[in-house]
Amino acid sequence: MESSNKYIITFIIIMTVVAAVSLAGMRELTLAISTKNEEIFNKRSVLLTVNDYLGKGINVNNLSDEEVLKMFKNQVEQVVLNLDGEVVPNVLAEKVDLAVEKKKAEVDRLLPLFVFNSEKEKFYILSVRGSGLWDEIWGNIAVKSDLNTIAGVTFDHKGETPGLGAEIKDNPSFPGQFIGKQIFKDGEVAVLVRKGGSQDTTYEVDGISGATITCDGVTEMLQRGIAYYLPYLETIEN
Secondary structure, three states, rough: HHHHHHHHHHHHHHHHHHHHHHHHHHHHHHHHHHHHHHHHHHHHHHOOOHHHOOOOOHHHOOOHEEEHHHHHHHHHEEEEEOOOEEEEEOOOOOOOOHHHHHHOHHHHHHEEEEEEEOOOEEEEEEEEEEOOOOOEEEEEEOOOOOOOEEEEEEEEEEOOOOOOOOOOHOOOHHOOOOOOOOOOOOOOOEEEOOOOOOOOOOOOOOOOOOHHHHHHHHHHHHHHHHHHHHHOOOOOOO
16 A cells, blocks of 8 residues: 555656646747747837838738848837937847836836838837726837828737727727827927817827727827937937
């Protein structure tokens, strides 16, 4: 009986060790894959903000992962800024995680900036992060070389309600409204989402019915997040 118990205990220990090693190996394998997929997803999201300026017949949504990486490498400059508008050396913008930066004291935060170079124009792509109804929301805003006109935006979220707040990502007509809007009025960020419909079409877009808190979160995110970039944008000659 004692010998039988030892056998069972030994068998359980061996199986536990085998399972633990297998799970650890699986985790490392899937982590590498998921990290690469997230990198490509984020780069595609950045490029989508300038989708209308990539040339005839080119749509970022239809590009392969390899094509996305190639375009990003060849046409995107990466800059990291502090809140004084100073360039932080030896850091890639793609490595700056705004979810992490948001938890820092405001004075210590870093800002990623992506500069897309097309054949005719340069676009400055700003990254912003805020809060929706249930959790965090974020986005990228491409600004034309006049440093005031929005060329395109992309939004995403962690847990907004499908059919309501989640429409900031799922319904292309919502981010599409921002194209051509002006950002600044009298030196302040004026672009916003208006409940009940835009009143000033120069700066405002229509809100999403039933998603007031999410839309207010988008407005707050844009106005605060874009303002962070002002010290740097003011140094650019256009």
